Amino acid sequence: MLNVQNISFAYDNENVINDISFSMRRGECLAILGESGCGKSTLIKTIYGLYNLTDGSIFWGEKQLLGPNFNIVPGEDFIKYVAQDFDLMPFATVEENVGKFLSNFYRKEKAKRTAQLLETIGLSAYAKTTPKYLSGGQQQRIAIARALAKDPELLLLDEPFGQIDNFKKNELRRNLFSFLKENNISCILASHDSTDALSYADRIIVMKDGKIIADDTPQHLYNDPKTLYIASLFGEANVLPYLVDDKEVLMLVYPHEINIDDSSKFKMTVTKCYFRGDHFLVEGIMNDRPVFIKHSAFLEAGNVTGFSLAKHVGEKRILS
Numbered sequence: 001m002l003n004v005q006n007i008s009f010a011y012d013n014e015n016v017i018n019d020i021s022f023s024m025r026r027g028e029c030l031a032i033l034g035e036s037g038c039g040k041s042t043l044i045k046t047i048y049g050l051y052n053l054t055d056g057s058i059f060w061g062e063k064q065l066l067g068p069n070f071n072i073v074p075g076e077d078f079i080k081y082v083a084q085d086f087d088l089m090p091f092a093t094v095e096e097n098v099g100k101f102l103s104n105f106y107r108k109e110k111a112k113r114t115a116q117l118l119e120t121i122g123l124s125a126y127a128k129t130t131p132k133y134l135s136g137g138q139q140q141r142i143a144i145a146r147a148l149a150k151d152p153e154l155l156l157l158d159e160p161f162g163q164i165d166n167f168k169k170n171e172l173r174r175n176l177f178s179f180l181k182e183n184n185i186s187c188i189l190a191s192h193d194s195t196d197a198l199s200y201a202d203r204i205i206v207m208k209d210g211k212i213i214a215d216d217t218p219q220h221l222y223n224d225p226k227t228l229y230i231a232s233l234f235g236e237a238n239v240l241p242y243l244v245d246d247k248e249v250l251m252l253v254y255p256h257e258i259n260i261d262d263s264s265k266f267k268m269t270v271t272k273c274y275f276r277g278d279h280f281l282v283e284g285i286m287n288d289r290p291v292f293i294k295h296s297a298f299l300e301a302g303n304v305t306g307f308s309l310a311k312h313v314g315e316k317r318i319l320s
Ligand SMILES: Nc1ncnc2c1ncn2[C@@H]1O[C@H](COP(=O)(O)OP(=O)(O)OP(=O)(O)O)[C@@H](O)[C@H]1O
Pocket: 011, 012, 016, 034, 035, 036, 037, 038, 039, 040, 041, 042, 043, 132, 133, 134, 135, 136, 137, 190, 192
């Protein structure tokens, strides 16, 4: 139903979307995963028609979806777009936004506090930038309900659950995605949260630097991630040496696929141990290489322990 054909887009000179193609069926739910700044929001906005493509074309069935050069009001009636919504002052800088509620009476304290807050959120380098040039991060439940009111054929969601607490988020996700399936509404969801993608998407597209680097079902992508970048979208992942036919190779493994095993010749020094409710995540180091292991018991930092890979980790996890 949706056909995205070799599209590219640049805000300035450099392509943020770089020759992307994919298609999706009516009623399908597609998740877009990738690190911050890889172009997820921009891709969603180009599909909605907010930008003019520098190359390529987008079709919904027979209908071509066009940018603002062709539509005075961007978007189509049958597509709804729920954007990241910040409620920031668009023409003030990031630091002015952050400092808005701090008193001007204590200027030094205000500057120090603002700098500290920017540091905490990792935006010190953007202190003098205005928010309209930064990527987004907030969604509202009301906006989702409003978008669904007129039964769209395609729903575009950009980080829809970012601001919603866990209890509400789980319930909202279950309700929303069953509503979409029941009503045969196609959905493209840009998300940082791999739970959204693994649990609710029919397919996952992985983006990096404006390109699609993987397009597969959640199960395939999780079980056969190909690169550390892809595996890391699902949590901590390890690249570890392993012996295959007496030859040392590098394997890509998840923390639950490694066992503490003192008889193993592979040893690591424990550096930290995090309580994760039903397990501990043990962090260690082996020849400057970080190792993460899911384990049932707490291990003291400084301990040297052996580990081995679970038997089911197959050769397809060997990195070339
Ligand atoms: N309006 C804009 N003008 C100029 N550059 C922009 C604009 N919006 C985004 N960018 C840049 O384009 C790139 C892709 O941004 P985009 O928001 O699409 O990423 P994202 O993957 O959705 O990020 P996040 O996950 O943090 O929301 C980033 O380098 C960003 O700084």
